[in-house]
Amino acid sequence: MTQAPTPTADTVRRLARSLLKDGGGARGGGNGGAESAAGPDVRPVAGGAEPAAWWVGTRHVLRLAPDREASVRHRRELRLRELVRPHVPVALPSSVAHGEWAPGLLCTLDTRVPGGTGEEHTVSAVGEADLAGLLTGLREVPARQAEALGVPRVSPRSLEALRRAAGRAAERLAEADEFDPARLRQLTPPAAAQLAAQPGSSVLVHHALTRGHLVVSADGRVRGVLGWGAAVVGDPAEDIAGLARAVGSPAAVRAATLAGYGARPCLRGLWLARCDSVLALAEGLAGRGPDPLRPLRIRLRRAWEPILLERVTDLGDGDDAL
Incomplete structure (x- = not known):
């Protein structure tokens, strides 16, 4: 090398x-x-x-x-x-x-790209519409053309496996007085199975929608998106999860809803973000993560912001728009 x-x-x-x-x-x-x-x-x-x-x-x-x-x-x-x-x-x-x-x-x-980062400016309601346009546009990019450029196709993650790993991490966070494991118990095994990715739902996914990759203006508009090197063809819920950690779960779900995503991918993205944030903070506390603890705590807090959609308890066989 x-x-x-x-x-x-x-x-x-x-x-x-x-x-x-x-x-x-x-x-x-x-x-x-x-x-x-x-x-x-x-x-x-x-x-x-x-x-x-x-x-x-x-x-x-x-x-x-x-x-x-x-x-x-x-x-x-x-x-x-x-x-x-x-x-x-x-x-x-x-x-x-x-x-x-x-x-x-x-x-x-x-x-x-002119503008600040998502760390400097808060995304406004109009900025959420910008994010919705981003998610809509990614769905419209021909996946085969992206794969022809070398963009890898990635299988959806198992939410049940992630739930189990996050549950163990949550117990470690509880010992450090960082997190209440009872919050994670809202995601039951039947719910995780219900929120599995649906066949044929793969789209182009940015896969790194962090606050540092969002270019945000002082008025809260999302003016640009950086960091396309991690893009894959895969589960659109991964980008919803990225936005939940970056701008908060309510804003992420509102943007995904405006983009036409229904309850299942929105809730799936929400729980991907929550489980990931618990695991990341546990790794950080153990000294094994690459990021400082403060941003890990902020991402966890954003991912666990409550949303009205959580009151939905049975998605049935459909995936109606919110």
Whole structure:
């Protein structure tokens, strides 16, 4: 496997300057920020010893694939975004240029979608309509075309297996005074079976709808969606679950309802999010999770926000719209 060198500001600046020149960045107004004689202003998007994404001025972001597997995902993402773009009402990054930053390792220079993150701004009611348009558009993307680009098809997860694992994790959280396991007992084995994914329901799924991947304006509109490298063809409830952890269960269910999803996928997404959030916090408390505890607690709280739909106790054979 290719050993990636450690990126530094100087190497990133030289690389960005070359890509901006090759990609016609100067014709588009330059890098949009301060530039020294050595090249554009660059800074890491996030902390870490070896950051993989860097802001370039105010208009671009440079992403560096750390290994060959990531390079494959980056190339697939570039093609997938072009397939998705006509179907969704929100902005997706556009590629300005790409190349190799080390032998066999891809780098991509993308436009920066204007706006803050979901961490900075709360999604408004109109923003929920934007999310509904996103879910609707993903359902309209031809799954076969996505698979032809290399997007993997993934089988739906077993909600019953997830329920059992979350139940064990909930007991550990109870010992740490973090969570009441009785809340999870609302999801009984018959209910988990009733909320199994339905055959033939697979669609293109973003699969990483975190607050960091939602570009939200100060007025609460969802202006863009980032992070398409984890996309799969699979269970649409996974994106409902992602939104429940990101913006709260009520907003996620309202958006999914506006997108035309009925009670079963909405409730399935709700319980996927709840079980996942319990498991993630338990892993974090044990020191095995990658994320700090505070965001894990916030995601758990959002996923467990009550919704009116939980009063539905028997979905029957149908899946009527809410």
